[in-house]
Amino acid sequence: MQVFAQVRISSPYSLFGVGQLRVGSYNVILMSMGGIRNAMSSPYYVNYSNPASYTAFDSTSFIFEGAVLTNYTNLKTSELSENATYGSLGYILLGFPISRWWKSSLGLLPFSDVGYNMVEEQSLTNIGKTQTAYEGSGGINNLFWGNGFKITKNFSLGFNAIYYFGSIDKTRSVYFPDSLLTYLNTRIINKIRISDLSLNFGALYKKTLKNDLVFSTGLSFGYETNISAEREYLSQTFQGGINSVEYFVDTITYEPKQKGNIKIPTYTGVGFALESPDHWLIGADFNWQNWEKYSAFGYSDSLRNSFDVAIGGYFIPDKHSIHGYFKKVTYRFGGRYSTTYLNLKNKQISEFGISFGLGLPLIHSKSTLNLGFEFGRRGTTSNNLIQESFIKFTLGISIYERWFIKSKYH
Structure with missing residues (x-):
């Protein structure tokens, strides 16, 4: 298999499902701590993964966060190795108070990315060599409005109202270079446009212990959602080689506006954290999602349930x-x-990552410049599969400003 680089993301594994998921590790602060998120809350950053965490915002403060991401990836098979580098917008987030017991958030962040460009060669009996080219781009984004409510001194609940939008374009072309006069090349083009609303929920319990230690446990939950989508489907035949001029022959099928759904399955996450505020914190997370229930326009893609710790x-x-x-x-x-x-x-594909980061305080401010690094690996070279080794660098800023407080000095 020959692999080529793509600009925004380069992952052959993003061919399947909705692509490469990014929601779980979007925030540079949380990503730098291994992606723990379910029990995390702070007055200084927005934790979209658990909307109950918004109640940690100060009643007189405003938070703005933004980040950019750079990713270097090495793609390797048992025979070939190629490198790819891409950059993209990480997220834009706002956090602010409505009242002492009600805090809110707005934001835009990616849910998934699709990006690949590769060619697979095979030799078939009585046909000869075949070349199958796969190309894909796009992704799904989340625009959300979140709310957290203080139920008791130690317990909070929250929800995010989410607008899913985006597009995923996939093309598969089959060439018959040894049988140009016998077989026609074929191409299938799938263009999917996504636009729909959904909800997810969170709960958070925080308890101050002896020696000013704080114990937190959090739960996040998203129910199964059928996202409305529209698909343009085209199947055609053509002549010409993979690197030569192509000549259109005929259209087999064309469905310009096919209505359907993409089923995003139920997920559940639980987390625990122990903290000495402004000194140290240690936490752990466990997340599960029922991807065996996934389907897109009735096709399941043979996915398996995911689990991460x-x-x-x-x-x-x-x-x-x-x-x-x-x-x-x-x-x-x-x-x-x-x-x-x-x-x-x-073989179920596994992934691991090791991360670290710095929160650099800005002078005379509670705002911070945040740097995050992650080194990881996805997949394997066994069974003629692809191994992706990646280095992610995220640069973000968290701006913390006071509201409604008059200056004592001018």
């Missing part, structure tokens, strides 16, 4: 240090392991 934390040497800037820096670390929803050649 993450552990991570942070430490700050001395947040209130006067003389040492790096004593006030937040040092983050973590790791994760997951069995993805991909099951290829009777």
